[in-house]
Amino acid sequence: MIASLFDLTLCLLILAVAGAAVFGRAAFMAVVFFIVYGILIAIAWLRLGAIDVALAEAAIGAGLTGVLLLAALSRIMRNIDAPEPAPVLEGKTIATGLASLVVTALVAHAFLTLPEPRGLQSRVTANLADAGAENPVTAVLLNFRGWDTLLESIVLLAALLGVWTLARDDAWSGRAGLRHVTRPGGVLAQFGRILPPIGLLVGIYLVWAGSKQPGGAFQGGTVLAAVWIVTIMAGLMQAPRVADRALRAALVIGPVIFLALAVAGVFAGAFLVFPPAHAGWLILAVEAVLTLSIAATLAMLIFGPPEGEEKR
Amino acid sequence: MSDLFTIVMTAAGLIFFAAGTLGLIRFPDTHSRLHALTKADNLGLGLIALGLTVQMPGLADLFKLVLIWALAILAAGATAQLVARVAAPADLGEEPRSPTDATGDGETRRR
Amino acid sequence: MSSWYLLLATGMLLTIGGALWRVWRGPDQADRMMAAQLVGSGGVATILLLAAATQEWAMLDVALVLALLAALAAIAFVKSVRGSGRGDPEDDAQPDAAQADEAP
Numbered sequence: 001m002i003a004s005l006f007d008l009t010l011c012l013l014i015l016a017v018a019g020a021a022v023f024g025r026a027a028f029m030a031v032v033f034f035i036v037y038g039i040l041i042a043i044a045w046l047r048l049g050a051i052d053v054a055l056a057e058a059a060i061g062a063g064l065t066g067v068l069l070l071a072a073l074s075r076i077m078r079n080i081d082a083p084e085p086a087p088v089l090e091g092k093t094i095a096t097g098l099a100s101l102v103v104t105a106l107v108a109h110a111f112l113t114l115p116e117p118r119g120l121q122s123r124v125t126a127n128l129a130d131a132g133a134e135n136p137v138t139a140v141l142l143n144f145r146g147w148d149t150l151l152e153s154i155v156l157l158a159a160l161l162g163v164w165t166l167a168r169d170d171a172w173s174g175r176a177g178l179r180h181v182t183r184p185g186g187v188l189a190q191f192g193r194i195l196p197p198i199g200l201l202v203g204i205y206l207v208w209a210g211s212k213q214p215g216g217a218f219q220g221g222t223v224l225a226a227v228w229i230v231t232i233m234a235g236l237m238q239a240p241r242v243a244d245r246a247l248r249a250a251l252v253i254g255p256v257i258f259l260a261l262a263v264a265g266v267f268a269g270a271f272l273v274f275p276p277a278h279a280g281w282l283i284l285a286v287e288a289v290l291t292l293s294i295a296a297t298l299a300m301l302i303f304g305p306p307e308g309e310e311k312r
Numbered sequence: 313m314s315d316l317f318t319i320v321m322t323a324a325g326l327i328f329f330a331a332g333t334l335g336l337i338r339f340p341d342t343h344s345r346l347h348a349l350t351k352a353d354n355l356g357l358g359l360i361a362l363g364l365t366v367q368m369p370g371l372a373d374l375f376k377l378v379l380i381w382a383l384a385i386l387a388a389g390a391t392a393q394l395v396a397r398v399a400a401p402a403d404l405g406e407e408p409r410s411p412t413d414a415t416g417d418g419e420t421r422r423r
Numbered sequence: 424m425s426s427w428y429l430l431l432a433t434g435m436l437l438t439i440g441g442a443l444w445r446v447w448r449g450p451d452q453a454d455r456m457m458a459a460q461l462v463g464s465g466g467v468a469t470i471l472l473l474a475a476a477t478q479e480w481a482m483l484d485v486a487l488v489l490a491l492l493a494a495l496a497a498i499a500f501v502k503s504v505r506g507s508g509r510g511d512p513e514d515d516a517q518p519d520a521a522q523a524d525e526a527p
Contacts, residue, residue, distance in 0.1 A: 002429040009436045032455045039466040054485045063492030067499040074503035191390040214481045333441040376483045380490045387494035394501040399453040
């Protein structure tokens with residue numbers, strides 16, 4: 001009973017925050033509400049028993065996305081005059097709203113009349129011993145549905161290339177993003193010295209633990225990206241040059257090795273098959289390189305395209 | 313016995329958290345709200361963590377709990393200092409700086 | 424005991440809900456960011472209580488990640504206020520208009 005009370009309060013809060021983020025007119029307020037929303041959704045995932053997803057949501061929704069939106073907002077507001085908000089009660093807005101309501105009602109009806117799904121839980125558990133991981137989520141992500149993870153890692157890379165195309169020609173191959181300035185020895189600089197070592201350990205721990213308990217490459221990679229961002233924002237390191245070979249190697253090593261192992265799987269049976277005898281260490285190897293790539297890609301996505309500051 | 317300890321400590325933790333939020337809502341200006349937030353909330357978190365230490369199933373989990381608390385305190389301390397500086401001009405009678413204040417003349421398109 | 428933890432966790436949610444009012448109202452951007460900090464540490468406390476309630480101690484990792492990254496958004500905020508996202512938040516000299524946007 002108390003559990004339902006908790007769930008109800010959580011749902012109401014989530015709806016209120018989502019509404020405020022979407023309908024609020026003030027951009028900064030909307031961004032802060034979005035960060036709050038990420039934290040609440042992470043709690044909701046926990047209530048649904050999806051701890052791996054909650055880990056990812058806490059790292060991305062509450063951490064990285066907040067940084068991304070704040071950086072974007074500060075640049076936009078500085079450069080353009082925000083336009084006057086459009087009036088809400090126009091004819092076409094109302095018509096669109098009604099059409100959306102109708103579609104929602106149809107989808108809800110279709111969803112609610114579906115038969116109870118039996119899910120794949122029993123199939124996964126039956127084959128878990130051959131999968132090479134004790135955590136069923138990791139087994140699904142890296143073995144049973146390895147296709148999806150392989151394509152996702154390539155998609156992340158493509159997103160980064162998309163961001164890099166925003167660089168000006170003369171700025172290309174410079175350092176990513178803006179150069180950060182901090183008082184040396186100040187609070188931010190000291191914080192930037194203490195946090196990253198801990199974060200590094202936590203990130204690696206998450207990847208290592210992912211085979212037996214909630215964790216995994218994506219969660220660990222996100223934590224590593226976040227501590228790298230903190231180090232750079234604290235002015236202790238500069239963002240890498242976009243042309244840096246080590247950076248580019250780190251970005252591609254994950255998808256490349258995953259792809260290579262997938263092709264090698266052809267000799268064991270089919271594309272992207274991990275033979276059960278070796279699945280354990282193969283999965284760990286893939287996770288390790290994927291973590292590196294995910295960390296590098298996410299951090300570079302947040303820094304943005306090279307700004308060419310040295311040449312200004 | 314340990315259950316009683318947990319109940320008392322976690323209840324105290326919640327009370328401090330509630331006090332922190334009350335301060336955030338009711339105090340008159342930015343800096344006093346920051347004060348309420350940093351002190352009361354982190355004390356609340358500490359008490360809740362303390363209450364849960366006796367319930368931990370193993371040393372590894374206990375270590376994690378202490379690490380969580382230490383990180384939260386570290387982050388709260390650092391951000392309190394930074395946010396306080398950023399909000400400082402308000403106490404000197406000027407508008408605090410904001411990302412939209414491109415010309416530094418105190419006029420903002422802040423929303 | 425599990426009901427006790429859930430009861431406290433519900434109380435934490437209400438506390439977090441109270442802070443949201445400050446996000447809505449806070450005349451300053453700093454006020455709004457502070458309230459988000461409260462939600463962050465409140466969230467950590469809620470996750471600790473949930474872990475105790477369900478005895479699923481793997482949830483501690485989620486609390487760990489949240490505590491680790493709590494400062495991230497706040498740091499991004501204070502940097503965005505001085506110097507277009509990369510300024511020195513501890514620079515005591517009031518940055519002037521000309522200085523604020525120059526490359527260092």
